[in-house]
Amino acid sequence: EVQLVQxxxxxxxxxxxxxxxxxxxxxxxxxxxxxxxxxxPGKGLEWMGIIYPGDSDTRYSPSFQGQVTISADKSISxxxxxxxxxxxxxxxxxxxxxxxxxxHHFDYWGQGTLVTVSS
Amino acid sequence: xxxxxxxxSVSGSPGQSVTISCTGTSSDVGGYNYVSWYQQHPGKAPxxxxxxxxxxxxxxxxxxSGSKSGNTASLTISGLQAEDEADYYCSSYAGSWVFGGGTxxxxx
Numbered sequence: 001e002v003q004l005v006q007x008x009x010x011x012x013x014x015x016x017x018x019x020x021x022x023x024x025x026x027x028x029x030x031x032x033x034x035x036x037x038x039x040x041p042g043k044g045l046e047w048m049g050i051i052y053p054g055d056s057d058t059r060y061s062p063s064f065q066g067q068v069t070i071s072a073d074k075s076i077s078x079x080x081x082x083x084x085x086x087x088x089x090x091x092x093x094x095x096x097x098x099x100x101x102x103x104h105h106f107d108y109w110g111q112g113t114l115v116t117v118s119s
Numbered sequence: 120x121x122x123x124x125x126x127x128s129v130s131g132s133p134g135q136s137v138t139i140s141c142t143g144t145s146s147d148v149g150g151y152n153y154v155s156w157y158q159q160h161p162g163k164a165p166x167x168x169x170x171x172x173x174x175x176x177x178x179x180x181x182x183x184s185g186s187k188s189g190n191t192a193s194l195t196i197s198g199l200q201a202e203d204e205a206d207y208y209c210s211s212y213a214g215s216w217v218f219g220g221g222t223x224x225x226x227x
Contacts, residue, residue, distance in 0.1 A: 035216070037165075037218075044122065044208060044218055044219065044220045044221040045157070045165065045208050045210075045218040045221070046218065047210075047215065047216035047217065047218060050216075059215065061215060061216075095164055095165065097165075100170070103170065103171075104151075104153035104155070104170075104171070104212035104216075105153070105155035105167060105170035105171070105210070105212075106155070106157075106165075106167065106210075107167050107170075107176065109164040109165055109166070109167075110164065111164055112164055
């Protein structure tokens with residue numbers, strides 16, 4: 001069974017750093033792109049970026065380029081999303097999702113990680 | 120890329136059909152047959168319902184169907200059921216991914 005399990009909710013202060021994770025199982029982790037999607041409170045979905053764990057090829061949405069870093073550790077089948085200096089506006093639910101092989105849609109999603117940034 | 124345009128809300132009674140539209144441009148929806156639709160219940164992760172405009176993943180009821188005409192894609196849900204009440208998001212691939220603003224479906 002394909003599963004993407006994300007790390008737990010985080011509460012941080014502005015200016016702090018953070019790295020959240022997404023662990024894949026039930027499939028060949030290195031053979032599928034993993035994307036990250038932001039959902040701000042009461043708002044819609046926004047594509048942030050995507051990584052291919054096989055070779056760490058990474059693409060970012062222009063809206064998020066330079067604001068976050070996406071990485072992966074294929075030895076433990078885990079993708080990451082990190083911030084070096086959080087802002088209150090980073091408060092949101094973050095989802096990882098697997099890109100279907102040879103496809104252009106996200107077929108499996110993690111359960112989401114809620115990040116709250118507040119002083 | 121700008122977000123795709125969806126109606127904020129639609130509603131229908133059990134057993135009826137509803138259609139949710141998703142309007143983009145010739146650079147995204149109109150230029151590729153890579154429109155997908157996701158269902159999101161409150162507090163849950165999105166779930167893939169339709170991909171490549173009109174294909175259904177295994178396990179998705181055939182009450183859900185997708186189509187596209189020009190720069191507008193549509194999701195039709197026939198035989199509405201109470202459990203269909205959720206938010207629905209369209210997405211298009213155009214070198215990167217763009218989502219619609221979401222549509223809240225209310226089953227009356």
